[in-house]
Amino acid sequence: MGLMDVLLKYVRKNVSVKVALLLTPPLIFLAVWFYAPFLIVGLYSFDMINIYREITFTPSLVHYSRVLSWTGASGIFLRSLYFAGINVLLCLLLGYPVAYYISFKVKKYKDVYIILFIIPFWVSFLIRTYAMMGLLDERSFFNTILLSLAIIDSPIKIMYTDVAVILVMVYNYLVMMVLPLYANLEKLDKTLLEAASTLGAGPVRTFLKVTLPLSMPGIMAGFLLVFIPSVGEFVIPELVGGPSNYMVGNIIYEIFMGARHWWVGSALSMLFIAFILSLVIIYIRGVGERGLAI
Amino acid sequence: MKVIRSFLKIFTVMVFLFLYSPIIAMVIFSFNESKSLAVFTNFSLKWYEKVIANPEVWRALYNSFWVGAVVTIISLILGLMMAMAVTRYSFTGKTILESFILIPIIIPEIAEALSLMMMYIFLNIPLGPVTVIIGHIAFDISFVTVVMRARMVGYDKSIEEAARTLGANELQTFFRITLPTLYPAILAAGLLAFTLSFDDLIKTLFTTGPGFKTLPLVIWSYAARGGVSPELNSLSSFALSISFLFAIFRLRAERRMGR
Amino acid sequence: MSEVYSVELENVVKRFGSVVAVDHVNLKIRENEFFSLLGPSGCGKTTTLRIIAGLEEPDEGIVKLYGKDVTDIPTYKRNIGMVFQHLALFPHMNVFENIAFGLKMRKLPREEIKREVKRILEIVKLEGLENRRINQLSGGQQQRVALARALVINPEVLLLDEPLGALDLKIRQHMMVELKNIQKRVKTTFIYVTHDQTEAMTMSDRIAIMKDGRIQQVGAPLEVYYKPSNTFVASFIGEAVNLIEGEIKENGIVDTSLGVIYCSEQSAKGKVAVMIRPENVEIDEKIDGVDNLFKGIVQAAIFKGSYIEYRVDIQGITFIVHKHGEENLGKIYPPGATVEVGWKKNSSLIIPVQS
Numbered sequence: 001m002g003l004m005d006v007l008l009k010y011v012r013k014n015v016s017v018k019v020a021l022l023l024t025p026p027l028i029f030l031a032v033w034f035y036a037p038f039l040i041v042g043l044y045s046f047d048m049i050n051i052y053r054e055i056t057f058t059p060s061l062v063h064y065s066r067v068l069s070w071t072g073a074s075g076i077f078l079r080s081l082y083f084a085g086i087n088v089l090l091c092l093l094l095g096y097p098v099a100y101y102i103s104f105k106v107k108k109y110k111d112v113y114i115i116l117f118i119i120p121f122w123v124s125f126l127i128r129t130y131a132m133m134g135l136l137d138e139r140s141f142f143n144t145i146l147l148s149l150a151i152i153d154s155p156i157k158i159m160y161t162d163v164a165v166i167l168v169m170v171y172n173y174l175v176m177m178v179l180p181l182y183a184n185l186e187k188l189d190k191t192l193l194e195a196a197s198t199l200g201a202g203p204v205r206t207f208l209k210v211t212l213p214l215s216m217p218g219i220m221a222g223f224l225l226v227f228i229p230s231v232g233e234f235v236i237p238e239l240v241g242g243p244s245n246y247m248v249g250n251i252i253y254e255i256f257m258g259a260r261h262w263w264v265g266s267a268l269s270m271l272f273i274a275f276i277l278s279l280v281i282i283y284i285r286g287v288g289e290r291g292l293a294i
Numbered sequence: 295m296k297v298i299r300s301f302l303k304i305f306t307v308m309v310f311l312f313l314y315s316p317i318i319a320m321v322i323f324s325f326n327e328s329k330s331l332a333v334f335t336n337f338s339l340k341w342y343e344k345v346i347a348n349p350e351v352w353r354a355l356y357n358s359f360w361v362g363a364v365v366t367i368i369s370l371i372l373g374l375m376m377a378m379a380v381t382r383y384s385f386t387g388k389t390i391l392e393s394f395i396l397i398p399i400i401i402p403e404i405a406e407a408l409s410l411m412m413m414y415i416f417l418n419i420p421l422g423p424v425t426v427i428i429g430h431i432a433f434d435i436s437f438v439t440v441v442m443r444a445r446m447v448g449y450d451k452s453i454e455e456a457a458r459t460l461g462a463n464e465l466q467t468f469f470r471i472t473l474p475t476l477y478p479a480i481l482a483a484g485l486l487a488f489t490l491s492f493d494d495l496i497k498t499l500f501t502t503g504p505g506f507k508t509l510p511l512v513i514w515s516y517a518a519r520g521g522v523s524p525e526l527n528s529l530s531s532f533a534l535s536i537s538f539l540f541a542i543f544r545l546r547a548e549r550r551m552g553r
Numbered sequence: 554m555s556e557v558y559s560v561e562l563e564n565v566v567k568r569f570g571s572v573v574a575v576d577h578v579n580l581k582i583r584e585n586e587f588f589s590l591l592g593p594s595g596c597g598k599t600t601t602l603r604i605i606a607g608l609e610e611p612d613e614g615i616v617k618l619y620g621k622d623v624t625d626i627p628t629y630k631r632n633i634g635m636v637f638q639h640l641a642l643f644p645h646m647n648v649f650e651n652i653a654f655g656l657k658m659r660k661l662p663r664e665e666i667k668r669e670v671k672r673i674l675e676i677v678k679l680e681g682l683e684n685r686r687i688n689q690l691s692g693g694q695q696q697r698v699a700l701a702r703a704l705v706i707n708p709e710v711l712l713l714d715e716p717l718g719a720l721d722l723k724i725r726q727h728m729m730v731e732l733k734n735i736q737k738r739v740k741t742t743f744i745y746v747t748h749d750q751t752e753a754m755t756m757s758d759r760i761a762i763m764k765d766g767r768i769q770q771v772g773a774p775l776e777v778y779y780k781p782s783n784t785f786v787a788s789f790i791g792e793a794v795n796l797i798e799g800e801i802k803e804n805g806i807v808d809t810s811l812g813v814i815y816c817s818e819q820s821a822k823g824k825v826a827v828m829i830r831p832e833n834v835e836i837d838e839k840i841d842g843v844d845n846l847f848k849g850i851v852q853a854a855i856f857k858g859s860y861i862e863y864r865v866d867i868q869g870i871t872f873i874v875h876k877h878g879e880e881n882l883g884k885i886y887p888p889g890a891t892v893e894v895g896w897k898k899n900s901s902l903i904i905p906v907q908s
Contacts, residue, residue: 008464012627013610015383022379023391026372026435033432034398037409040416053416098309101302115545120313122541124493126510126517127530131316134323134522137331141319144332171316174309203298232402234496239517249404256408266412269405280400452641455608458628459635460655460706470654474645 038273044266063267073268077275080247083162084230087169091177091226092219094170099178099218100211103185114182121175129239132168133159136240164240165247169230176229177222184218185211220287224280232276248272321534324527331522341528350512351529355536358492358508361423365430365491366484372431373438373483374476380439381446398436406433407500414501421503429501430491437490438483445479485544493537509533557584558620559710559742560605565614567600567766574600575611576766582710582744587736589745589753592763593789598746599638601763602712605744607631618709629658634703634741635712639719640695642687648698649683655706673705676735693724700735710742717752729755750790754778762786779830783905787828793862793873795829798906807903811868815844815898825903831875833900836863836892843895847872851890861885865894 011017043049047060067073102113120128135142136158143155158164188211196206234249246254252272255265323331327338345351376395380388398406410429414421453475457467473480495510502511513533516526560582567575575597582588590598603609605616607628616624623631634655643651649670656666674680677697687695696716703711713732717725733756736743747753753760754774762769762777762785770782781787787794799809805818807827814827840846849867863874863886872894886892 009627012464016385019379019383019385022375026376026439027391027394029372030394030398030432030435033410033428034406037406037413040413041409044412049416094309094312097302097305101306105299105302116310117313119541120317122537123317123534124510124537126493126495126513127320127534127537128317130513130517130522130526130530131320133517134320134331134527135316137522139331140522141323141332141334171312174313228400229402232404234402234404249402252408253404256411262412265408269408273401273405276400276402277397450639450641452637452639453643455606455628456635456637456641456643456702457654458608459606459631459633459712460702461629461632461658462654463627463629466658471643475643477645 041266041269044262045270047263063263064271066264067267067271076246076248076251079245080231080233080249083166083169083233083247084227086166087173087230088177088223088226090166090170091174092222095174095177095181095222096215096219099181099185103182103188104190117178118175125172126235128172129168129236132171133240136164136167159240160242160245162241162245165237165245168236168240169233172236173226173230176225180221180225181215181218184215184221188214224283224287228276228280231279232272248275317534320527321531323524324531326524329524331524341524342532344525345529345532350507351509351532354507354509354512357423357506358510361427361430361508362488362491364427365434366488368427369431369434369438369487370480370484372435373442373487374480376435376439377442377446377479381443381449382451395436395439398433399440403433403496407497410497411500421501422506423502425501425503426498426506426508429497430494433494433497434487434490438487441483441486442476442479445482446476449476481547485540485547489537489540489544492540558582559584559586559618560744561615561617561620562601562605563615563617565601565604565611565616567597567604567609567611573766575604578614578766578768580761580768580771582742583758585740585742587733587743587745587756587758589747589757589760590763591747591750591753591760591789594748596763597766598748598763599714600766602714602744602746605710606633606635606712632706632708633710633712634706634708636699636703636714636716638714638716640699640716642695642699642702644687646687647683648679648685648687648690651687651698652702652705655702659706669705670701673701676704676738677701692720693728696720696728700732704735704739704741708741710744711736713743713745715747715749717747717749725752732756762789764789780902781828781904784826784828787826787904791830793831793875795831795834795872797827797829797870798824799827800824801903805898805903811847811870814901816901816903817899824906826906828902828904829896829900831862831873832860832877834872834874834894834896836865836874836876836886836894838892840893840895844898845901846893846895849892849894851886851888851892853888854885856885863892865892867894 011021040049043055045063047062048056048058050056098117102110102117106113123131134140137143138155138157138159143152146152147155158167192210192214193206196210197203201209231247232249233247234253237245237247237250238253241250248268249272252265252268255261255268259265322334324341325337325339326334327336327340379385380392380395407429410425410432411421413419414425419425454467454471457471458464462470492508493510494508495514498508498511499514502508507515510533513526513530516523516529520526558581560580562578562580565575565578566573578597578601580601590601592598600609604611607616607623607626611624614624615622618631618633643654646654652670652673653666656669661669670683671680674683677700679694679697679701682690682694687698690698699716717728720728729752732743736756743756745753745756757774759771759773760777761771764785770777770786772780777786778790781790784796787796797809797811797814799807799814801822802808802813805816807814807816807825809827816827835843847867849865849872852864852866852871855862855864857875859877861876863876865872865874874894
C-alpha cells in the first residue's frame, strides 16, 4: 500500500477531513485578502494604528465622533439613500411595463425580446456610463437636434447635476430590475388571470388585485439588486456628477485619496459598511431568506 | 384592451431606444471625421488609427487578458472547492459560511477596494499586477461559488459511486467523472469570473502600481480627465466589440449546454 | 467440503445518527444465486447493499466476498458490479465509453476492451449502439447499458438497487425475464434490492425480507409465501392475507375471537396468529368437508379479472376471500348476502406475532 492509498483511506473515512480540505484554501484566501483588510480598516478607525503604521492598543472613538459631528455626513448618507431610492423607483416604473409587455403581450419570439433587452448590458459598466456621457454632453447631437427643432432655445445642461447621476444610474441598473421581474411574471400562472376575468374583474382590477400582488417577489428581488449596489455607487457620480452630487463612496474616496486621512476615512468606511449590511438585514427580516435566492 | 396594448408597446419601444441610443451614438461618432459630437460630417477611421497606434492601449489590453486568465483559473479552483463543500456535505456552521460567501457580493466595491489598498500599504506590499490579481480573486470567488452552487443543485452523486464500483479510485473519479460532468457549471462560472475581472475598474484602480494599467483603467483615465472625445469613442467602441465577442461566445456555450 | 458463499455478512450494524439502518444483519449468499433483499422503503435494504459494495462502511460486523474479509477494502478494489437506482450512467460519455470505463480502470489493452464490450453488448442485446449518446437511448436501453457496464468487468457479485423502478409496467415485466436469463448466462451472483414483491418473487432463488433494519426471513419464494416466519412477512408478501390473533389451546388448535380454529400442527406457545391465504378459502351458501366453518355477511364483492375478491364480515372481523374458477364467475354474492366461509386445517398456519 503506497502513501497515496493510506492518505486516500484516511480521507475516505473522515468526512470532516474532506470538508476541511475543500474549505481551507478558499476560506484562507477570503480571510486574508477580503476580511483582513476590513480588520486593518477597523483598527485605523479606532485609532489603533499610528502614522508609523504601528499597532497601538489604545482604542478611541475620536474619528467616529469626527465623522458624526460633521454636519455634512448625514446629508451625504441621505443623498445616497435618496439617489438609490429614486433610481429603484424609476427602474420599477420603466421596467415593469417592459417586463409585463414581453411576458404577457408578446406571443412569439419572447427570447428575442429578452436578448435584445440584455445586449446593451453586455457592454461593460464603464463604457455604458461613458456612452451616456456622450448623450448628456452639451455638445451632443441630442441637444443639437432639440435646438434645431426649436424645442429648446439653449442646450440642456444635464451633466454634473443630480439628474445626470440618476439618469445614468437608471440606465445602468434597469436590467437588474427587469430580469427578476420578467422571470417572476413568466412563472405566474396565467390561468389565474383568466379566472379573475371570468369572475367579472376588468383588466385594471385584474392587474391590481391579481398580477401586481403576485409579482411582488419579483419586485422585491429587483429592489434588492438595484438598491444595494446603487447606494454604494462611486463611478457614476465621479464621471457625470461633481462634488455637489457626491455619494458616500465618493466622499470616502476623497478622504482617503484627497485628504489622505486614513483614520477618518476608515471610520466612514466602517459606518458605510454597517449601514449597507443593516439595510440587507432589514430586507431579509422583512422579505425573508427567499429574497436572496435569485 | 387595445389601448393598453399599444401603450405598452410604444413604452417598450421607447425604453429600448433609451437603452440603445447612447451606445449606437457612441459607435457612430467614433467613425466621424470631425471632432464634433453633434454633426456627422464624413466617415473616417482616423480615430481608430489613433487608438491602434497607441501602444498604451495594446499594453492595457494585453494586461487585461492575462490578468483575467490568471484570475479565472484561480477563482475557479477555489470556488469549485467551496461549492463542492457546500453542496455535498452538511456540517456545523454552514449558514455562517454561506453569509461569509455572500458578504463580498453585498459590500460596495469602493469600500472593499480601499480597504485592500490600506492593507497592502500597511503590510508594505508593493502594488502591481500581483496585487491586482489578488484583489480580483478575493471578489470573484464568491460569484464563482454562487454560480456553481446554483448549477450543482440536483447533481447526481451516484455517478461517482458508479465509477468507484467500476474500479476508479477517488482521484480517477474526480478527474474522469466529477470534473467533466461539472463542465457546464465550470464554463458558466469561468466566463463570469473572466468578465468580472476584464471589466473591473474600481478594484484595479486602487490596487495597481505605477505603470500597470488594464483597459478599463485607460478608458477611465481619459474619461475622468477630458470627458467625451472622438478618440475615446473609438477606444470604447473597440472595447465594446471585445465584450460582444465574449457575450456571443457565452451565449453559444449556453446554447450548447442546453441541448 | 463446505459450501461456497459469494457474500457473507456477519453481525453487520450501520447507524445514521440515532437511527439504526442495519441492525445485526447476518446473511450467507450462495455462489451464482439470484438473491433479493425485499422490504418497504426505509427498511435498510439499500444500505445493506451499499455496505456490500463498500459505499457505506459498517459500524460493526464483517463483510466477506468469497470468504475473504473485505470490510476495510475500498469499493474500487472489491471487484463488484453495481446497477444503481437511477442508473448513474456517465452523461458525458457514449455507450461504448460508459461500458468500457471499468475495463479502462483495469488497464486492459484497447483491443481486448473492444472485444469485451462487443461481447457484453451482444448479451444485453444492444449491438450497434456503441456510439449513441446516453440521452439518445430509451429507458429500457439505458437499463441495458447500466447492466452491461456493471457486467463487463466480470464482477464476483452483481448488486442491483431497484433498477427497474423507473420503467413502465410492460418493459419492466419484459426486463424481469431478461434479467433472469442474463443471470443464467453470465453465471454470477445477483443481489437484487426491491420493494416490489412481484420482482423478487419472479426472479429470485431466495429472498430476504427486511423491516426496520432487521432480517425477518430468508427463504425461497414459495417458502416465504406459504410459510412466513411472522405476521409482518405474512402481510407483506402476497396481495392479501387473513390474520387472526389468538392463543394456542392445544397442538394445532387456536382459540381466537371467532372461536376455535383448527390449524396444521406447529410447535408454538402462547400468543400467536393464524394465517389463512384468501385463495385457500371457500365461499358458498353451503360448504362441506372443511375443518373450519364460519357464517358471515358479504360486505363487498370486487371483480378483479381472474378472480373475485369478497370481503366478508364474520363476527365483526373482515375476512378476505379470493374466488377463482369459471363456474363461479356468473354467480356473485351481493353485499348483504349471508354466506358460509370455510377452509381445511392445513390451510391455516400458526405463526408468531411480530412485535
